[in-house]
Amino acid sequence: MSILGGILEELGVAAFVRLDDQSFKLLSNHCLWFSNLYNALRADSKPASEGEEDSLVIAEQDFCQAFPFIEHFLIDAQTVWDNPGRGSVNSGIWTETDLDGNEYPLEARACHIQSQLILLIENHSSTFGHQHAVYQKARNIALLNEKLVSELNQRQRELQSEIERHLMQDATLQGIADAVSGHTSGVMVCQPNGKVAIKNKALVDIYKVTNGNDLRRASLLEQWMTEAEEQYPELKRIIETGSYWEGEFESSDSSENRRWVRLTIGPVKDKSGTVAYYVCVANDITDLRSVEGFDAEHGAGGYDFTTRLPNRRHFWQHIHSLAKNDQPQGRGTGLLYIDLDYFKRVNDDLGHQAGDFLLSAIASRISRNVKHNDFVGHLGGDEFVVLVRSIESDAQLTAVASRLLGSIHEPISVDGQPMQITASIGISTCYESVIDPTLLVRQADLAMYAAKESGKGQSRFYDPSMESSIPHNIQRERELVDAISNQQFVLHLQPQVCVRDTKQFKAEALVRWQHPQLGLLPPADFIAIAEASGLIIPLGNWVLMQACRIGADLNHSGKPVCIAVNISAKQLKHPDFYQTLENCLEQTAFPAALLEIEITESCFLEDMESVIRLLEKIRLLGVTISLDDFGTGFSSFNYLRQLPVDYLKIDRSFVKELPEDRESRAITSSIISLAHELTIEVVAEGVENSGQFNFLCGRNVNFIQGFLLFKPMPVEEFVRLFSLIEELNGRNKWIDEPDFGTL
Amino acid sequence: MSRVVAKKICMIGPFAVGKTSLVRRFVDSIFSDNYLTTIGVKISKKIVPLADTQVQLMIWDIEGVDVFTELKTSYLRGASGVLLVLDGTRPKSFEMAEELVSLLREHLPDAPVIGLLNKSDLSVEWKLGDLEIAAVEALGVQTMMTSAKTGENVEQAFMALVEKMDATASVSAS
Secondary structure, eight states, X not given: OOHHHHHHHHHTEEEEEEOTTSOEEESOTTOHHHHHHHHHHTTTSOOOEEOGGGOEEEOHHHHHHHOHHHHHHHHHHHHHHHOGGGOOEEEEEEEEEOTTOOEEEEEEEEEEETTEEEXXXXXXXXXXXXXXXXXXXXXXXXXXXXXXXXXXXXXXXXXXXXXXXXXXXXXOHHHHHHHHTTOSSEEEEEOTTOOEEEXXXXXHHHTTOSSTTOOOOSOHHHHHHXXXXXXXXXXXHHHHTTOOEEEEEEEEOTTOOEEEEEEEEEEEEOTTSOEEEEEEXXXXXXXXXHHHTOOTTTOSOOBOTXXXXXXXXXXXXXXXXXXXXXXXXXXXXXXXXXEETTHHHHHHHHOHHHHHHHHHHHHHHXXXXXXXXXXXXXXXXXXXXXXXXXXXSHHHHHHHHHHHHHHHXXXXXXXXXXXXXXXXXXXXXXXXXXXXXXXXXXXXXXXXXXXXXXXXXXXXXXXXXXXXXXXXXXXXXXXHHHHHHHTOEEEEEEEEEESSOTTOEEEEEEEEEEETTTEEEOGGGTHHHHHHXXXXXXXXXXXXXXXXXXXXXXXXXXXXXXXXEEOOHHHHHSTTHHHHHHHHHHHHTOOGGGEEEEEEGGGGSSOHHHHHHHHHHHHHHTOEEEEEEETSTXXXXXHHTTSOOSEEEEOHHHHHTTTTOHHHHHHHHHHHHHHHHTTOEEEEOOOOSHHHHHHHHHTTOSEEOSTTTOOOBOHHHHHHHHHHHHHHHHHTHHHHOOOGGGO | OOEEEEEEEEEEOXXXXXXXXXXHHHHHOXXXXXXXOOOSEXXXXXXXXXXXXXXXXXXXXXXXBOSSOOOOGGGGXXXXXXXXXXXXXXXXXXXXXXXXXXXXHHHOTTSOEEEEEEOTTOTTTOOOOHHHHHHHHTXXXXXXXXXXXXXXXXHHHHHHHHHHXXXXXXXXXX
């Protein structure tokens, strides 16, 4: 054996020279491990031939038959052999097993040495055991870590829910404090102003507070919001609007040491719907993250599981990397923050699977409607972002937003249910040379929230005035509480005129807020806040009682008018609703047959069966049911057949387009015709011109409501109008000359 | 005598989902509860019948993906089909499915992929719900629940892939 052969044998390397005929010549035939393995793997065919100087020469075909992995590697090897400047290429480890079951961890390398094409096969058997043991241990730990993280997350959510439930059941703070005192998760219950009501030892330990009785912080809640803002710029908005949040971020203890914290924050509201406490559960996950090999900027798995779009982490990594470079002069960056409207309804009504299908479809629509270089991300839930680079003006973003809103709103079939969904888009821009990612995202988030507040289904650019809009809503919510106590509301009535039978004359009761400073406010200014805060229940009950009182007074004075009252989904599903309704009718002596309740399709989301049972029970009282806003969202004639409704109101968005828009004409005609087939009468609302009126009359709509005929009016005015209508009826004028404009 | 054709298939997935166990169950009809991590690649062979043809499967059992190890996409070259293995007891493993399928679509756009939701024998620890399964299938991946331990659906999964590969090859040929 030559010295070189001895060295190669010692190193466990089989070295070959690639010959012109594509065969391989083993540089030392004393490479016993290779000869044995090769002959074992080639046991079914001819042994290797001997070449010059007693060296093994193996034809490529035989080599590849014995080592299929090498056949694969030769493609990479050839690119190196064909290009001497490319250095070498390594195959990575693969394992072969001989006839006795012995495993050989091997690795191949292709390179040039002195113009010769060289193939090296290295046998790692002597060192592989150690390497394998390290990998084995690392992966065992990673497995254990995964299990721990999964369990920790589950327990943290359970603890959070348990504390919230106890608070809502009026458990004493002391009782809750005692229950969580020894818990391994950090717990803090605080008021919205940050004042701590409960904290446990684990929380004190995380923050290394020396004095266990005092966290020495004005507001840990505020600190968390500041610390998490970098990754979750929407956190502040979520918390201030009283929603649940969970996430992971870096936090500083009292010695300014950075720790990774997994935090859940949930609001607990009092009976008036105001946030009374925030329940916060925190776990120090620094060690878990280090085992995971996690890195906030470069973590693994940068794509959302459902939509296949870059996820939140990926997005932040991307935007931070962009921020490292200056923007070209005169060019800017725009961020569109997209939030789907009423997405929760889809999840609740059709299930998470359908929800995920919808998310995927929307993700695909968003991706199709932006340019190749624009970045589209799915931040989680129903929130998406589009990052547009190198813009010259805001107009470009307006065009993108318009395309996205149109595309998202296109009809989609989910589980056989046709539906249309809208989105709210917030837009922020930066034309400075350096982008501040956190600011850009926070401003887009605020603009998105403003778009939602303005009625959804639209886009809004960030405006500094939006900075104060959230506190404004909180202020408005507090004022609403007082308004309900002080009964600062009034009802106006808007007539619904029967087209064919003037004896049927109805009116819709519409609430107005007599604000002490701002004057008379329309529902658009406060109903959404009342819905979000839960104040819609006391407000809705007041409206119902007041409408019954007005109706009873009219009836008592010989003016029997059917009064329609809007009932929100929350109000209808409240366990006391039926009792409240009975009480209103009883206390006011208003005939049930003159009361109509207007509900929307959202009432049938979640538990449709029990809502149907409730409505059937209500109808037995004599109350009629009207389905409001029909034609939007989840409208489906399939389920309309099952619903106990007497009237159906065509949504004003269709009426608005009449008679010019062909699609609206077709939809309106179909709704009227099919409703009549189901013996349901149809009310058209929002009728504002004679073209709409004539079209609807031509389609035999039953009732017309709108500014063309009458605006909503105070009760006294309505009484005067009623008398006038009675007088006209006496003259039989309407049937012959439906000219309501003169009234 | 029927002809023999060789086909390469790849087993890919996160680490410790049971790729090697599935191969051992399929090729050698054996199973061990001990987790022995794979480093690199191991190629196993098995001949299976398909109509009048014998298919020699070259099964590439590729090291699982974790935060330290990415899927070496060059290993996918020339594969006629892929078994994407996930662990039904580990949510973390489902999260990686999308990324792996993206890589497959990029490097093997025409190869059929079957998702194996492995460890179905561990019913108590099973965490893969309809939602997660639907999400995997939404990636265009047919799924099958398997257990290397009991052998449930193992043979069927490999054969389903072989049939899909055959159907894909027929379409390509026509």
